[in-house]
Amino acid sequence: MPKDGGIGSSTKRREDVRFLSGTGRYTDDINLHGQLYAHFVRSDVAHGKINGINADAAMAMPGVVRVFTAKDFEGVGGVPCGWQITSIDGSPMQEPKHPVLAEGKVRHVGDPIAVVVAESLGQARDAADALEIDIEMLPAVMDMKEAVKDGAPKVHDDLSSNLCYDWGFVEDNKDAVAKAIADADHVTTLELVNNRLVANPMEPRVAVGDYDMANDEHTLYTTSQNPHVIRLLMGAFVLGIPEHKLRVVAPDVGGGFGAKIFHYAEEAFCTFAAKQLRRPVKWTSSRSEAFMSDAHGRDHVTKIELAMDKDNNFTAIRTETYANMGAYLSTFAPSVPTWLHGTLMAGNYKTPLIYVNVKAVFTNTVPVDAYRGAGRPEATFQLERVIDKAARERGVSPIELRRQNFITEFPYATPVAVEYDTGDYHATMDRVLEMADHAGFEARAAESKKNGKLRGFGIAHYIEACGIAPSNLVGQLGARAGLYESATVRVNATGSISVMTGSHSHGQGHETSFAQVVSEMIGIDATQVDIVHGDTSKTPMGMGTYGSRSIAVGGSAMVRATEKIIAKAKKIAAHLMEASEGDIELKDGQFTVAGTDKSVAWGDVTLAAYVPHNYPLEDIEPGLEETAFYDPANFTYPSGGYACEVEVDPDTGKVDVLSFSAADDFGNVINPMIVEGQVHGGVAQGFGQAMMENCAYDADGQLISASYMDYAMPRATDLPMFKVDHSCQTPCTHNPLGVKGCGEAGAIGSPPAFVNAVIDALHRGGHKVEHINMPLTPDRVWTAIQNS
Amino acid sequence: MNSIKLRVNGKEVTGQVEGRTLLVDFLRKDLRLTGTHVGCDTTQCGACVVHVNGEPVKACAMLAAEADGAEVATIEGQANADGSLSVVQQAFQDHHGLQCGFCTPGMVMAATALLKENPKPSEAEIREYLDGNICRCTGYHNIVKSIMAASGQDVPAMAAE
Numbered sequence: 010m011p012k013d014g015g016i017g018s019s020t021k022r023r024e025d026v027r028f029l030s031g032t033g034r035y036t037d038d039i040n041l042h043g044q045l046y047a048h049f050v051r052s053d054v055a056h057g058k059i060n061g062i063n064a065d066a067a068m069a070m071p072g073v074v075r076v077f078t079a080k081d082f083e084g085v086g087g088v089p090c091g092w093q094i095t096s097i098d099g100s101p102m103q104e105p106k107h108p109v110l111a112e113g114k115v116r117h118v119g120d121p122i123a124v125v126v127a128e129s130l131g132q133a134r135d136a137a138d139a140l141e142i143d144i145e146m147l148p149a150v151m152d153m154k155e156a157v158k159d160g161a162p163k164v165h166d167d168l169s170s171n172l173c174y175d176w177g178f179v180e181d182n183k184d185a186v187a188k189a190i191a192d193a194d195h196v197t198t199l200e201l202v203n204n205r206l207v208a209n210p211m212e213p214r215v216a217v218g219d220y221d222m223a224n225d226e227h228t229l230y231t232t233s234q235n236p237h238v239i240r241l242l243m244g245a246f247v248l249g250i251p252e253h254k255l256r257v258v259a260p261d262v263g264g265g266f267g268a269k270i271f272h273y274a275e276e277a278f279c280t281f282a283a284k285q286l287r288r289p290v291k292w293t294s295s296r297s298e299a300f301m302s303d304a305h306g307r308d309h310v311t312k313i314e315l316a317m318d319k320d321n322n323f324t325a326i327r328t329e330t331y332a333n334m335g336a337y338l339s340t341f342a343p344s345v346p347t348w349l350h351g352t353l354m355a356g357n358y359k360t361p362l363i364y365v366n367v368k369a370v371f372t373n374t375v376p377v378d379a380y381r382g383a384g385r386p387e388a389t390f391q392l393e394r395v396i397d398k399a400a401r402e403r404g405v406s407p408i409e410l411r412r413q414n415f416i417t418e419f420p421y422a423t424p425v426a427v428e429y430d431t432g433d434y435h436a437t438m439d440r441v442l443e444m445a446d447h448a449g450f451e452a453r454a455a456e457s458k459k460n461g462k463l464r465g466f467g468i469a470h471y472i473e474a475c476g477i478a479p480s481n482l483v484g485q486l487g488a489r490a491g492l493y494e495s496a497t498v499r500v501n502a503t504g505s506i507s508v509m510t511g512s513h514s515h516g517q518g519h520e521t522s523f524a525q526v527v528s529e530m531i532g533i534d535a536t537q538v539d540i541v542h543g544d545t546s547k548t549p550m551g552m553g554t555y556g557s558r559s560i561a562v563g564g565s566a567m568v569r570a571t572e573k574i575i576a577k578a579k580k581i582a583a584h585l586m587e588a589s590e591g592d593i594e595l596k597d598g599q600f601t602v603a604g605t606d607k608s609v610a611w612g613d614v615t616l617a618a619y620v621p622h623n624y625p626l627e628d629i630e631p632g633l634e635e636t637a638f639y640d641p642a643n644f645t646y647p648s649g650g651y652a653c654e655v656e657v658d659p660d661t662g663k664v665d666v667l668s669f670s671a672a673d674d675f676g677n678v679i680n681p682m683i684v685e686g687q688v689h690g691g692v693a694q695g696f697g698q699a700m701m702e703n704c705a706y707d708a709d710g711q712l713i714s715a716s717y718m719d720y721a722m723p724r725a726t727d728l729p730m731f732k733v734d735h736s737c738q739t740p741c742t743h744n745p746l747g748v749k750g751c752g753e754a755g756a757i758g759s760p761p762a763f764v765n766a767v768i769d770a771l772h773r774g775g776h777k778v779e780h781i782n783m784p785l786t787p788d789r790v791w792t793a794i795q796n797s
Numbered sequence: 798m799n800s801i802k803l804r805v806n807g808k809e810v811t812g813q814v815e816g817r818t819l820l821v822d823f824l825r826k827d828l829r830l831t832g833t834h835v836g837c838d839t840t841q842c843g844a845c846v847v848h849v850n851g852e853p854v855k856a857c858a859m860l861a862a863e864a865d866g867a868e869v870a871t872i873e874g875q876a877n878a879d880g881s882l883s884v885v886q887q888a889f890q891d892h893h894g895l896q897c898g899f900c901t902p903g904m905v906m907a908a909t910a911l912l913k914e915n916p917k918p919s920e921a922e923i924r925e926y927l928d929g930n931i932c933r934c935t936g937y938h939n940i941v942k943s944i945m946a947a948s949g950q951d952v953p954a955m956a957a958e
Binding site: 021022024025026027028029030031032033034035037038040131209210211212213261262263264266295296297515516517518682683685686689690691692693694696716717718722723724725726728730731755 | 815817825826830831832833834835836837838839841842844871872873875876882886889890891893895896897898899900901902905920923924925927928930931932933934935936937938939940941
């Protein structure tokens with residue numbers, strides 16, 4: 010049994026007390042003296058030429074301080090993109106300028122044209138109605154395949170076409186893959202859409218800019234998953250503010266799911282305007298604004314081919330994907346359909362030859378970037394759907410077809426550039442089938458049939474690459490940043506500890522789980538350890554939280570810094586006990602000399618470090634504070650098996666999810682309660698994608714799902730209780746905690762399990778439906794049944 | 798402007814509000830009770846649920862002027878007199894019924910109202926009651942568990958784990 014508060018214990022979360030009592034401090038809870046309110050005036054057309062803006066009437070409205078347009082941003086940089094992809098022909102991706110406020114043209118519904126700043130939000134909104142904006146509508150570029158045809162209207166007039174890049178991976182395998190497919194005994198082909206989603210953290214984005222004229226210092230309070238990244242991007246590339254004059258604070262943040270990774274125009278605006286106006290400037294997104302300004306997720310259209318030999322061994326995979334970039338390149342957008350997607354196309358299977366082609370396309374839609382899973386759900390969905398179809402075509406069990414092709418020996422170098430360190434896919438398959446009572450399924454299906462319902466069983470396996478990432482590797486792949494993480498462990502004189510981490514918690518519970526690790530390493534009570542995050546003035550330069558990287562990379566940095574602390578503390582302890590440093594042991598907060606009864610307490614050593622009267626000053630400095638930067642040697646590879654059971658009403662197409670089981674291998678687990686909560690939430694978002702959610706545009710580029718009235722968020726009545734298990738553990742071999750990360754698994758592995766279950770149910774009812782594009786709404790399922 | 802006088806968490810408060818000022822904005826901006834959150838603009842998400850005269854109300858769907866003379870309870874007033882968490886609040890912590898915490902005040906206020914109406918709700922009744930409260934983090938699993946536990950029911954028996 011793990012110690013209460015130690016590694017492996019389901020310690021209750023300390024942050025909950027403030028969240029439950031209403032004393033959390035989210036960005037919108039911050040109000041600064043003399044604060045002004047910004048209201049963004051956004052395009053209501055998808056594509057248009059701005060002929061003129063007349064702000065005279067708006068300026069004359071009560072309380073209006075200033076109206077900003079693109080003219081005010083002459084000489085200011087554009088919102089930058091942090092990742093460059095190279096096309097097959099060796100050319101760099103096409104990278105359009107992304108101005109803070111639209112220059113000359115608007116390119117998506119929601120593109121900001123002007124900002125009214127006023128004494129109150131109501132006054133700013135009122136004045137916005139008086140702004141005269143003359144826009145000449147242009148044809149909207151919406152369909153990706155049409156967009157890349159010759160003569161298509163262009164989103165960016167200064168680019169050669171709407172094609173951002175045409176990426177081939179691994180290009181050297183292309184011919185071998187083509188030959189393997191031509192020579193295959195059987196090829197299963199599937200065309201599918203990975204539907205566009207909106208991340209929808211419950212807290213809308215907020216930015217508050219402040220400027221201190223006395224010291225020429227800027228502060229931005231923002232809803233970010235990575236304040237240091239925002240400081241670097243905004244300071245260096247947009248506003249030209251050096252880091253020591255720019256502080257970015259991301260306090261309590263109400264969920265992110267990827268959408269709060271990116272640097273947004275509103276952050277730059279509020280920081281810029283606060284200096285211009287010499288007063289704090291606040292912007293709070295409405296939910297409707299969030300739908301048209303938060304980066305969207307997914308939106309891939311793919312054709313996948315799976316080749317097999319006569320014994321159903323996978324011999325090759327070829328995919329062609331059109332990936333929607335939207336109107337501009339969001340911070341990490343180019344990396345999602347490429348390195349976060351192509352490298353995962355091996356899945357859990359030993360397919361020797363793989364070729365992935367991705368065409369990234371500009372359209373007149375909101376920019377698309379990473380959303381929970383980012384690229385890996387798209388890869389998993391293709392694979393796990395095509396395998397189910399292949400099993401049906403070959404007349405074999407989808408479970409056995411997976412098992413037959415599972416990778417079983419590790420480390421395993423895939424043909425798509427990554428090397429899996431550990432895993433045991435048969436173990437997670439065994440476990441999930443047991444949890445889901447697969448053996449009893451046929452009896453339950455027969456029972457459903459009696460009631461006129463079609464019951465289906467869906468299975469999916471997944472692998473993901475987390476803990477992003479080795480900096481030198483991602484640098485070669487086009488990243489314009491390193492992806493290490495940092496931690497400073499500051500031990501105070503009386504022994505309590507502040508850990509400053511570059512990771513950021515916006516629901517993941519780091520304040521609890523990170524403290525579990527440090528307190529266990531030293532052997533003190535977890536309440537003696539505080540985790541500090543979310544403020545660039547307090548934490549060392551760190552890359553933040555996304556890609557299930559916090560414990561694997563941020564946790565490892567914290568372990569390394571704590572190891573340095575312990576090493577120095579042992580030197581001090583050795584001096585205090587007049588013993589040899591090599592004989593000092595640390596256990597339960599006591600330093601002892603091996604083989605003797607001598608001991609000193611943790612607090613005595615820390616006090617000596619700060620009151621160095623009896624102290625080895627000739628050998629070591631006073632104080633006890635260490636920083637570590639950890640750059641991972643490899644990605645981590647969580648994996649798992651998910652099973653879903655559904656009942657379909659063939660008369661209405663309505664699908665009820667009856668059970669969902671998840672058997673994950675996350676390696677070692679720090680706080681099982683938190684890990685299980687992450688899986689619940691991920692599966693619920695995967696359910697949303699598979700069954701309900703769809704970000705929809707009409708042919709003219711109008712966003713027709715821009716509120717909770719139109720975009721279907723999963724609610725309590727939609728979901729069952731989940732069965733989750735993480736007892737299959739193959740620890741990561743290359744980080745000190747043996748952890749893999751758990752934040753995205755549910756959203757990656759579950760969509761194909763839901764869809765496979767529905768397709769299975771339909772086949773059991775005699776409906777030969779091979780695929781339905783997500784979300785599987787009653788309308789879509791009913792229509793598929795009618796057309797079968 | 799309208800002058801209003803009401804009781805919030807047992808204390809009398811007064812304010813000057815525009816006709817269009819929503820109750821939630823009055824609570825958050827004028828009274829600095831920022832525990833009540835705003836997650837949408839169409840009264841769908843429930844992050845702003847408070848109690849008005851003992852009934853759960855979405856504070857984004859009520860004008861502050863309408864609350865004149867009312868008794869309003871917010872998340873800040875839910876703890877016990879000694880400062881310890883209420884039964885519902887404590888159950889949410891014990892069962893990991895929250896992650897980012899943003900929907901949490903509304904969930905706690907809705908759950909507290911539910912248990913007043915229906916002290917031993919079934920899982921289905923809890924899910925039905927929370928239909929107006931959206932959570933993006935938890936998948937509702939642990940919220941349902943928390944409310945079952947707060948009502949004194951056997952959580953392991955109903956949870957599917």
